[in-house]
Amino acid sequence: MTTTTFSPSTAPASPARRRVVDAPTRVFHWLFALSFLGAYLTADGERFRLLHVTLGYTMAGLLVFRVLYGLLGPRQAGLALLWRKLSGLRPWAQSLKSAVNTTADVDASPAVNWRQGQNLFMALAIVALLVLVLPLTLSGYATYNEWGDVLGGDWIEEVHAFLGDTVLAVVLAHITAIVGLSVLRRKNLAAPMVTGRADGPGPDLAKRNHAWLAALLLGAVLAYWSWEWQQSPQGLISGPALSAAMSGQGDDEDD
Ligand code: HEM
Numbered sequence: 001m002t003t004t005t006f007s008p009s010t011a012p013a014s015p016a017r018r019r020v021v022d023a024p025t026r027v028f029h030w031l032f033a034l035s036f037l038g039a040y041l042t043a044d045g046e047r048f049r050l051l052h053v054t055l056g057y058t059m060a061g062l063l064v065f066r067v068l069y070g071l072l073g074p075r076q077a078g079l080a081l082l083w084r085k086l087s088g089l090r091p092w093a094q095s096l097k098s099a100v101n102t103t104a105d106v107d108a109s110p111a112v113n114w115r116q117g118q119n120l121f122m123a124l125a126i127v128a129l130l131v132l133v134l135p136l137t138l139s140g141y142a143t144y145n146e147w148g149d150v151l152g153g154d155w156i157e158e159v160h161a162f163l164g165d166t167v168l169a170v171v172l173a174h175i176t177a178i179v180g181l182s183v184l185r186r187k188n189l190a191a192p193m194v195t196g197r198a199d200g201p202g203p204d205l206a207k208r209n210h211a212w213l214a215a216l217l218l219g220a221v222l223a224y225w226s227w228e229w230q231q232s233p234q235g236l237i238s239g240p241a242l243s244a245a246m247s248g249q250g251d252d253e254d255d
Helices: 023-041 049-072 079-086 089-101 114-144 155-185 191-195 211-231 239-247
Strands: 017-019 197-199
Touching: 023 049, 023 155, 023 191, 023 211, 049 079, 049 114, 049 211, 079 114, 089 114, 114 155, 191 197
Parallel strands: none
Antiparallel strands: 017 197
16 A cells, blocks of 8 residues: 655645634624624614614624633633724824824824734724624613603614614724725735635634633524513514515505
């Protein structure tokens, strides 16, 4: 029997890839994204109210998970890293200001680090998404439990709707930045959030994948959804409501 051995020079070269995003962060991200989009689409009317509320509570729970993971988890997923990125905002804004003020004298104008500006924009959008979810879900809770009756007026509901639209605007900015920068840098910046890996040599940024924690998070969210489903007499989406929505009927009954 003959065995084939590859010497280093003949072995097929596989491109270097390193792990940059661990599994819990990725599962958190996609559940968070899905919950927001689902909640936004079901925001109007009574028909999908329970589904909307369930997805809102899911976002609040996911936020708690992310904060705990950011505080107690590995360094690359730490909130401190995000904070450190943002600390460059003030010096960068000052460099931009001096560049604008000295445009008359092009030679004396200090260079603006546009790449850093792009990274700062991405970090800002992420922080805004995480921070805004707190008032968004709190105002949603207050609306659902009709705190407006006690506090007076519809203003809580209006604040909730405004925050929902604001988060949507930030989400669109987040996605546009990822697509735009992927084109600009000729590199798929979204891929690491799916596969966890990015092209390039060097050690893994995320040393361990913590797949068990990701599975636990996914299991907890699925268990919560099925519990909510069983709690509600007609399911999260009632059969008649769904068929009415599909046929586009009954819109007037919502408001
Ligand atoms: C197709 C849609 C989306 C894509 C391709 C995408 C992609 C990404 C990528 C690549 C990052 C990492 C950015 C970085 O490290 O600088 C990220 C982070 C993040 N995205 Fe998205 N995103 C999408 C939709 C959303 C939506 C809808 C939301 C929220 C409602 C969202 C919330 C976040 C948050 C909170 C983070 C920070 C994750 C963490 O570190 O825990 N994303 N996203």
